[in-house]
Amino acid sequence: MKLPICIFDAKNAVLCPQCEGKVDTGELTQADVDASIILANIAKSTNEIENFTLYSCKEFEGNFVLSLAKNDIMAIRQSRTLYRRLQDQFKSKIWLVEAEETDKKFIEDLFFPTKILSINSVWAPGGIQKTKAVVSGKWTSRFPIDTEKVVRIVKNARNLDIEIEFEDKR
Ligand SMILES: [Zn+2]
Incomplete structure (x- = not known):
């Protein structure tokens, strides 16, 4: 799994000084942090997510736009269960887009x-x-x-x- 914040931080729902610094300077947003923690949490029970790459998450008017690797988006589109598991963890609608x-x-x-x-x-x-x-x-x-x-x-x-x-x- 690759995330905008450290894997350790995501798994423990804390931020190390380096990641916290990135949030302070605006290099990372709160949505990047929240989405990373959510993915790490789902990964505990869902193996597929262990291979995911999350580039960023942008929150906008209650919408969460997740930039993921192409293969990850394909995996989610092929599995309704996986999609629901992910969507259920966000307080509002998620939109899946490819990075770059x-x-x-x-x-x-x-x-x-x-x-x-x-x-x-x-x-x-x-x-x-x-x-x-x-x-x-x-x-x-x-x-x-x-x-x-x-x-x-x-x-x-x-x-x-x-x-x-x-x-x-x-
Ligand atoms: Zn960190």
């Missing part, structure tokens, strides 16, 4: 498992550049992803203004 990914992939990850048909830059009135994402299918009240939240997370994490459109607008 492109803006396009970042948006696709936020929408998983819904398919994104296209992501393009468009010019909005007033000469503002926006990113338009077209989501497959049509919106219904049962659509599982809060698109307003996605817009705010993308703005906060990537400083991109996105517009979400559904393929079928009827």
